[in-house]
Amino acid sequence: MIPLRIDGRSVDARPGEPLLRAARRAGIAVPALCDHELLRPYGACRLCVVEVVAAAAPGRSPRTRVVTACDFPAREGLEVRTATATVLALRRQIVRLHLARAPEAPALRTLAEELGAEPLEPPEPPDGCILCGLCVRVCAEAVGAHALGFAARGKDREVGTPFGRPSAACVGCGACDWICPTGILRHQATASAEFRRLPGEDRLCRYARLGVVPGALCALSYDCRRCDVEAAMRARFGPEHPAIGSFRQRLAAAGGGTP
Numbered sequence: 001m002i003p004l005r006i007d008g009r010s011v012d013a014r015p016g017e018p019l020l021r022a023a024r025r026a027g028i029a030v031p032a033l034c035d036h037e038l039l040r041p042y043g044a045c046r047l048c049v050v051e052v053v054a055a056a057a058p059g060r061s062p063r064t065r066v067v068t069a070c071d072f073p074a075r076e077g078l079e080v081r082t083a084t085a086t087v088l089a090l091r092r093q094i095v096r097l098h099l100a101r102a103p104e105a106p107a108l109r110t111l112a113e114e115l116g117a118e119p120l121e122p123p124e125p126p127d128g129c130i131l132c133g134l135c136v137r138v139c140a141e142a143v144g145a146h147a148l149g150f151a152a153r154g155k156d157r158e159v160g161t162p163f164g165r166p167s168a169a170c171v172g173c174g175a176c177d178w179i180c181p182t183g184i185l186r187h188q189a190t191a192s193a194e195f196r197r198l199p200g201e202d203r204l205c206r207y208a209r210l211g212v213v214p215g216a217l218c219a220l221s222y223d224c225r226r227c228d229v230e231a232a233m234r235a236r237f238g239p240e241h242p243a244i245g246s247f248r249q250r251l252a253a254a255g256g257g258t259p
């Protein structure tokens with residue numbers, strides 16, 4: 001472990017560990033909407049901005065920079081400030097921009113209230129997506145399906161399946177909807193609707209597609225709330241989605257740490 005200081009407190013971190021993880025372990029709250037401990041950092045939502053002051057070389061003054069804590073590696077001697085006036089002003093502006101895209105998102109509304117950020121007028125009807133990429137990463141890294149991706153650029157950038165068509169790679173597990181920080185629920189319903197079109201002998205349980213239960217056909221037309229398998233998944237993985245829970249178990253079995 002290496003020592004650094006966050007908000008004046010001594011904190012130990014693993015070399016290279018993202019500052020966000022070290023801060024959270026020390027009980028220092030930093031907002032973060034695109035981070036999940038098991039997925040690779042992506043640095044998209046920018047809410048985790050902090051100031052870092054690198055130790056000065058002899059004869060030089062220390063250098064202060066604004067960085068995203070979720071993907072900035074811990075280094076010995078680093079001084080981190082999570083709530084300076086600069087940081088808070090930046091976060092306020094970032095929250096306003098996100099709110100324009102997802103005005104109903106409870107996590108954003110709470111942050112806006114805490115920071116005193118007024119929402120911006122949305123330029124067009126907001127679709128609720130802040131392009132954090134969590135759904136894309138959980139599908140690729142935890143599920144291994146790679147059914148979702150980013151399309152287009154600039155203001156047209158969006159998340160979806162290739163060519164906007166139902167993806168054959170999608171297992172319908174719903175991890176994408178579960179992990180969405182703004183609470184958009186749209187991909188699993190689309191997948192279930194597609195599965196319902198399949199002949200009965202092809203209607204494999206979504207958790208069987210995910211690989212966490214033995215192959216079994218769905219007898220409830222993908223109305224998972226009524227299903228015993230759903231209840232068994234909750235009993236086995238608790239509040240965590242089975243895709244994440246099983247990914248956590250696989251990482252632990254492989255002796256791997258988090259990304």
Ligand code: FES
Nearest residue numbers: 032043045046070
């Ligand atoms: S949590 Fe760091 S940029 Fe989103």
